[in-house]
Amino acid sequence: MKRIFLIVLDSVGIGAMEDAKEYGDEGTNTLSSAASSPYFSMPNMKKMGLFNIEGVTCGEKELSPQAKVARMKEASKGKDTTIGHWEIAGIISKEPLPTYPDGFPQEVLDEFEALTGRRILCNKPYSGTEVIKDYGDEHVKTGKLIVYTSADSVFQIAAHEDVVPLADLYEYCTMARKMLVGKHGVGRVIARPFNGTSGNYVRTSGRHDYSLEPPAVTMLDQLKAEGKAVIAVGKINDIFAGKGITEYTYTTSNEDGINKTLTMMDKEFEGLCFINLVDYDMLYGHRNDIDGYAKALTYFDERLPEILSKLQEEDVLMITADHGCDPGYTVSTDHSREHTPFLMYGQAITPENLGTRDAFADIGATVLDYFNIKPQFDGRSML
Structure with a gap:
């Protein structure tokens, strides 16, 4: 065999x-x-x-x-x-798949906010560990989603599990995946859940990738x-x-x-x-x-x-x-x-x-x- x-x-x-x-x-x-x-x-x-x-x-x-x-x-x-x-x-x-060194264009953000009913934070290339350190408190306070990218073709969404339950984060990623096609067809939409308290936020194992x-x-x-x-x-x-x-x-x-x-x-x-x-x-x-x-x-x-x-x-x-x-x-x-x-x-x-x-x-x-x-x-x- x-x-x-x-x-x-x-x-x-x-x-x-x-x-x-x-x-x-x-x-x-x-x-x-x-x-x-x-x-x-x-x-x-x-x-x-x-x-x-x-x-x-x-x-x-x-x-x-x-x-x-x-x-x-x-x-x-x-x-x-x-x-x-x-x-x-x-x-x-x-x-190559599209990348966004200056963040995603406004039309992409507007459509995503309309789909999810949530505002967003960041919209920049960022380290995954640094982005929750810098934007975690505001996210927890407002419920806004942390959206960021990298040098790769990715649309990443970070959210605290106590603020946005995993099921909701995954649903938002599914929405983003269906939205990001054609000229904005990024290689991956990535769910980046985290937990912890201010100054001690840590990413959890609930990461999930949604690929083309x-x-x-x-x-x-x-x-x-x-x-x-x-x-x-x-x-x-x-x-x-x-x-x-x-x-x-x-x-x-x-x-x-x-x-x-x-x-x-x-x-x-x-x-x-x-x-x-x-x-x-x-x-x-x-x-x-x-x-x-x-x-x-x-x-x-x-x-x-x-x-x-x-x-x-x-x-x-x-x-x-x-x-x-x-x-x-x-x-x-x-x-x-x-x-x-x-x-x-x-x-x-x-x-x-x-x-x-x-x-x-x-x-x-x-x-x-x-x-x-x-x-x-x-x-x-x-x-």
């Missing part, structure tokens, strides 16, 4: 792409920044061949890597979560159409708006994501288990926390043997990323336009270094090839 476990280490880029200057990301290298920390240790990924990937300058190369490896180039325009995951699944986006539906056929759709399982772990289901997914579970942390992946490995199914581990990006990259990022990568490496031990004869493990978020790049705390790693391991996989590939979509093509399915998108198999 063939199974593929595809793990996305969210934001673990391995060096700036040739066009990084166009995005303000020249010289970024997420992996190298993390490797500069004394807390960085990835001996198991070293054995797999992580440091043998073309362009990787940190770490010690392995004489006999265990995996097939490649450096992935993003063919799409953009550097966000949605664009990156969509390309992994086969969609190459010719235009993928505009074309993906590997997920093709697998599902062929009767294969498509199991989503973490925010994968949200990124694809449920399209092509047969089963999903959310996670609260990288640890939870790894534990749930191990649980899925004990299940009998034929198809794909698609996992996103988001802490690297959410907790460390966006906060320029090099040591935190390094510790998170080290933790994954420590848990990797557990994953490898559960692989069955026809199982394949794939490890990649969706963009960069260099914690050492103090010019910005945003995502960075970087190459990503790709490692593929299993009894049926011959170790090999494939150099640099032209598109993340080669991953989707490889997944389909393993199940003898011809991709309905541009992508070349790496089997």
Whole structure:
């Protein structure tokens, strides 16, 4: 029974792409920044061949890597979560999703206020932890919704759970998702609930993402159409708006994501288990926390043997990323336009270094090839 476990280490880029200057990301290298920390240790990924990937300058190369490896180039325009995951699944986006460095235009705000019956606060690019610190008191006092964005294509709504119950916040996000289409079709509307008291507001685990539906056929759709399982772990289901997914579970942390992946490995199914581990990006990259990022990568490496031990004869493990978020790049705390790693391991996989590939979509093509399915998108198999 063939199974593929595809793990996305969210934001673990391995060096700036040739066009990084166009995005303000020249010289970024997420992996190298993390490797500069004394807390960085990835001996198991070293054995797999992580440091043998073309362009990787940190770490010690392995004489006999265990995996097939490649450096992935993003063919799409953009550097966000949605664009990156969509390309992994086969969609190459010719235009980046809209971003709002000066906040959303007044017509968007007016329509949203009319739909929800609530006024808004902020309307600026903001750190999620700082925005509740700066606007939390006024929100609690007035009931106005905190609406903010980032360098990514996102419309984020923060609200205190005692002021706006989760069910109401989710309903507002659903309204926003239906509203934000066409030229204002942001990649994600995100519910950002928080609780606590003045000076001590903290975000809760009730985050929920409302993504655009993928505009074309993906590997997920093709697998599902062929009767294969498509199991989503973490925010994968949200990124694809449920399209092509047969089963999903959310996670609260990288640890939870790894534990749930191990649980899925004990299940009998034929198809794909698609996992996103988001802490690297959410907790460390966006906060320029090099040591935190390094510790998170080290933790994954420590848990990797557990994953490898559960692989069955026809199982394949794939490890990649969706963009960069260099914690050492103090010019910005945003995502960075970087190459990503790709490692593929299993009894049926011959170790090999494939150099640099032209598109993340080669991953989707490889997944389909393993199940003898011809991709309905541009992508070349790496089997």
